[in-house]
Amino acid sequence: MSFEVIRGYVSEVGKAREAKSGRGTERFNVSVRDTEGQIRNLESVELFGSLGERLSTGASVVLVRHWDRRGRGRLVAGHVDGETEVHRFPAEFLGGWGIGICALLLSLGAVTTGWLGALLAVALAVPTGLPLVLVGQREVQVKFETYRILREEGLLGSEESISGSQQQRA
Structure with missing residues (x-):
């Protein structure tokens, strides 16, 4: 079980091609400029709760991503501009x-x-x-x-x- 913590500022947010997941939630492509200055692209992530509404260009974020054994990553928590949202x-x-x-x-x-x-x-x-x-x-x-x-x-x-x-x- 591995986790990745991404801390930085949102540089771009856009809807993914497959806009809806199997559960009917929207998926987004998110680019984050991390604290080391590198651009981190999160493709087709499910933004749960109010993350989709609050995540905008320039927002300060801390995102926690979980990688399963098959190498698939999913967002499990996000902290945007002072508010933390955890995936149910x-x-x-x-x-x-x-x-x-x-x-x-x-x-x-x-x-x-x-x-x-x-x-x-x-x-x-x-x-x-x-x-x-x-x-x-x-x-x-x-x-x-x-x-x-x-x-x-x-x-x-x-x-x-x-x-x-x-x-x-x-």
Whole structure:
């Protein structure tokens, strides 16, 4: 699991050719002049939340990109002009669904036909539930690593200030 932190100023933003992703969100090509003066091109990235609205030429940014094992990069967090936006990780809920599917199949198999049903349920649960559990676990790891990077970069408040703001709301 590798991450890349890009800090600099936006030099250009434009819609990508494939303007919509599979989930219906817009994709953009973003060029950032980093702190070393080099132009970094992020092609066809999904700008989530309000990043698409706030990302404009000249904006000060810190972008966090995650690279998976297949070499595909995706934007997981962005800090634009003082506001941090973190990608929601919907796949992390898949782990819970996978565990639920496994448990449901096991209990139905054991209740209806005893031990033989439980063995059959295990044979069904492993190929259906286990992949969901693994994808969910990987997404949780990406989420924790993203927040660790943001905290190291000073883009998140301290835990005391976060818990304090939650206490004030209550």
